[in-house]
Amino acid sequence: MTPTLARWLLLIILFVVMVMEPQTVLVVQGQQQVPCLFVMGDSYSDNGNNNALFTLAKSNYPPYGIDFPQGPTGRFCNGRLVPDFLAQFLGFEKPVPPFATARGSEILKGVNYASAIAGILDETGKIVGDRISLNRQLQNHQITISRLALLLRNSSTTVNDYLRKCLYTVNMGTNDYIANYFLPPLSPRTVLQTPDQFSVFLIQKYSHQLRTLYNSGARKIVVFGLGLLGCLPQELSTFPTNGSSCVDFVNNAVELFNNRLKPLVNDMNTNLPGAQFIYINVTSISSGDLTSIGIRVVNAPCCVVLPIVGICAPGKLVPCSNRNEYVFWDNIHPTEIVNMLAATRAYNATTPSDAYPTDIGRLVQQ
Ligand SMILES: *[C@@H]1O[C@H](CO)[C@@H](O)[C@H](O)[C@H]1NC(C)=O
Ligand SMILES: *[C@@H]1O[C@H](CO)[C@@H](O)[C@H](O)[C@H]1NC(C)=O
Ligand SMILES: *[C@@H]1O[C@H](CO)[C@@H](O)[C@H](O)[C@H]1NC(C)=O
Ligand SMILES: *[C@@H]1O[C@H](CO)[C@@H](O)[C@H](O)[C@H]1NC(C)=O
Numbered sequence: 097m098t099p100t101l102a103r104w105l106l107l108i109i110l111f112v113v114m115v116m117e118p119q120t121v122l123v124v125q126g127q128q129q130v131p132c133l134f135v136m137g138d139s140y141s142d143n144g145n146n147n148a149l150f151t152l153a154k155s156n157y158p159p160y161g162i163d164f165p166q167g168p169t170g171r172f173c174n175g176r177l178v179p180d181f182l183a184q185f186l187g188f189e190k191p192v193p194p195f196a197t198a199r200g201s202e203i204l205k206g207v208n209y210a211s212a213i214a215g216i217l218d219e220t221g222k223i224v225g226d227r228i229s230l231n232r233q234l235q236n237h238q239i240t241i242s243r244l245a246l247l248l249r250n251s252s253t254t255v256n257d258y259l260r261k262c263l264y265t266v267n268m269g270t271n272d273y274i275a276n277y278f279l280p281p282l283s284p285r286t287v288l289q290t291p292d293q294f295s296v297f298l299i300q301k302y303s304h305q306l307r308t309l310y311n312s313g314a315r316k317i318v319v320f321g322l323g324l325l326g327c328l329p330q331e332l333s334t335f336p337t338n339g340s341s342c343v344d345f346v347n348n349a350v351e352l353f354n355n356r357l358k359p360l361v362n363d364m365n366t367n368l369p370g371a372q373f374i375y376i377n378v379t380s381i382s383s384g385d386l387t388s389i390g391i392r393v394v395n396a397p398c399c400v401v402l403p404i405v406g407i408c409a410p411g412k413l414v415p416c417s418n419r420n421e422y423v424f425w426d427n428i429h430p431t432e433i434v435n436m437l438a439a440t441r442a443y444n445a446t447t448p449s450d451a452y453p454t455d456i457g458r459l460v461q462q
């Protein structure tokens with residue numbers, strides 16, 4: 097082997113190790129950086145809460161979970177989701193359990209309340225059946241808090257002292273756009289509100305909900321902005337693109353929301369004593385040259401999707417085998433490799449625009 101070739105091989109091996117095993121790069125195993133992790137969100141975070149609901153928004157069947165050790169769990173992915181990776185980076189032994197099935201003392205490490213098709217608005221996702229809106233996720237958190245009070249009643253720690261040390265992630269709003277405002281045939285909201293008015297309306301509700309979370313004892317709160325929803329295969333198959341590679345009017349509407357969400361985070365940190373909110377710029381963390389890590393297909397799903405709803409068809413239809421070459425698993429949800437990259441950059445920002453005012457890794461050290 098020539099020295100140049102050897103050097104290249106070493107570089108490639110190092111790169112693969114860094115990409116495939118971020119937890120070994122990021123943290124020392126076995127030491128939890130926060131006592132607990134609470135997750136609120138939609139199908140980008142749901143790890144089984146919708147399984148028992150009366151809804152079409154379910155994914156507890158193959159091929160979902162094809163790369164997940166337990167198979168299909170209700171995760172809308174071939175493998176792990178962003179909260180699964182974050183739990184791993186934070187030194188947790190396993191992902192936090194779904195609220196629907198969490199029992200006993202396991203809630204001391206946190207709970208996942210996320211529900212597919214749910215939104216900031218209660219009405220969002222109604223068309224496909226039941227779902228747990230952000231308002232109801234906040235109510236479920238109150239149930240967890242009273243259970244925690246019982247579990248901690250003989251310890252010297254009060255519930256509030258315990259909760260202030262926990263990490264909270266909130267990733268909401270995607271469905272308020274794709275399953276409400278831009279749901280064809282166009283929803284009444286589209287007629288009543290311009291994209292600008294809708295973003296103001298959503299931010300007003302979200303602001304109230306984030307304050308409710310703060311008032312229930314949360315201090316370290318990670319708020320995820322929305323990604324480029326106009327580039328989802330679901331939107332590309334629904335709307336004309338007018339020659340662009342994405343549906344620009346969807347991206348433009350979502351940008352109005354993001355541009356109001358970041359200042360909201362600032363507001364919270366300024367006005368609420370002890371608040372440590374951070375904003376994750378999903379547009380920024382999903383940017384960069386994906387071909388350098390082997391991703392080739394950016395605008396088509398890996399699995400065979402059901403028409404209109406865009407989630408994987410149940411049954412024996414075989415998904416693509418080269419899943420690490422796809423951005424999208426189905427028409428709406430990213431593949432595991434993309435979730436891993438996103439979680440990695442949210443935890444340890446690659447560029448200053450990834451996380452504001454700081455990233456998750458630094459937030460939990462504060
Ligand atoms: C964050 O990533 C940089 C490389 O971009 C690396 O040097 C550093 O060790 C990482 N920090 C943590 C806390 O993992
Ligand atoms: C708390 O202490 C009481 C009385 O000592 C005991 O009966 C109870 O089982 C304890 N509860 C927990 C959760 O440890
Ligand atoms: C399509 O693009 C052209 C050129 O940029 C623009 O003039 C036109 O308004 C666009 N149409 C729609 C429906 O967005
Ligand atoms: C997110 O990051 C991108 C750069 O990738 C930047 O153009 C955009 O303004 C940022 N958005 C917000 C709300 O900060």
